Amino acid sequence: MLLSLISNSGLLIEAIEANSRNIKKSSMAPPIMEASNILRKDFIGIYLVLRLYSNIKYLFSLREIKREAHLLLGGNLGDVRRTFEKAEEFLLGSFTILSKSSLYQSEPWGMESENLFLNQVWKVETVLNPQLLLEKLLAAELQFGRERVKPKVEGSYFDRTLDIDILFVGDMVLNSDKLVLPHPRLHLRAFTLQAIAEVDPDFIHPVLLKSTSYLLENCTDNVKARKLD
Template sequence: MITKNIVFLLLGSNLGERLQVLRSAVELIEEQIGQIKSASSVYETAPWGVLDQPAFLNQVIELQTVLDPEEVLRIILAIEQELGRVRYERWGARVIDIDILYFQDLILDSARLTIPHPRLHERRFTLAPLAEIAPDFIHPVFHKSSAQLLAVCTDNSEVKLFS
């Protein structure tokens, strides 16, 4: 029997047709990586890091895949490029950003990839949609649930449901 890994991804967009870009990313992820099990609501969020840029739309999806973390990373980078991502500056404006938040309860720190995402516990725009679909998922390093991490998050950036 093939083992299917549970993966949580964060999608973000603040350039172009933001909602359509997120929808296209979700379709490509399901086609190329694995079956989506759940998806959070879409949230409009203040920029983080570089503040002088448009607001983001963010969404967290949970999926199952038979792929390994490096292969998932390779595919999401290709999807970002296909959807028009150009990397100008760290935390700058972008058509699409896809981050691996969790890969099962794996702890990985390689030159190309760190899992769990090293700053997910600091970012309300990540924790709000994550806690919506996986409030009881336990962070393998901090041993706290998504809901607990959100409750103690010191990031006061605006995160609101997108209508």
């Protein structure tokens, strides 16, 4: 598209220059008319250059921007390990997994349940913006049986087959109705910090300005996770 744009612009400029040469060859053209055509040529030339620049700038704005993100997978119903594997297959094409933490097993956080949780952090690279990435992750949760029940008390949690949280998208800070970045509670959860510190111990929290390893060392959460593999 860019080459075609440049090529077409060149043809237009050539046509303008040819028209200008014809004007100069005509000795009968009044001086005022000749000056007017010269000015017209200059303005059209400037317009074409600006239009070309604008189109090139727009095309560059459409380039795919690769972003690194950290995702936390969790679940406590069914074969969670196998669900993680299936989720990876389902999300193929949404991102590239750069590294994975070990699996961590922990007691439920913020809720009461007899089912222990498995968690894992993925460090990924994606061209999706955070909102589109969230939509892909929600689709995966739905695909593998996640039922979202509106809690009677805000902040309550339920057993689930699959939960995928976006912890970080680079150093992006975002606060919207659907997504908050960084994840607002990650620094309060030892099981999250254990997993993310394994894959990216030096990553700096863009709001707290502390590394994940520092946050883990200073986390007061009593719900510790057991590393499985």
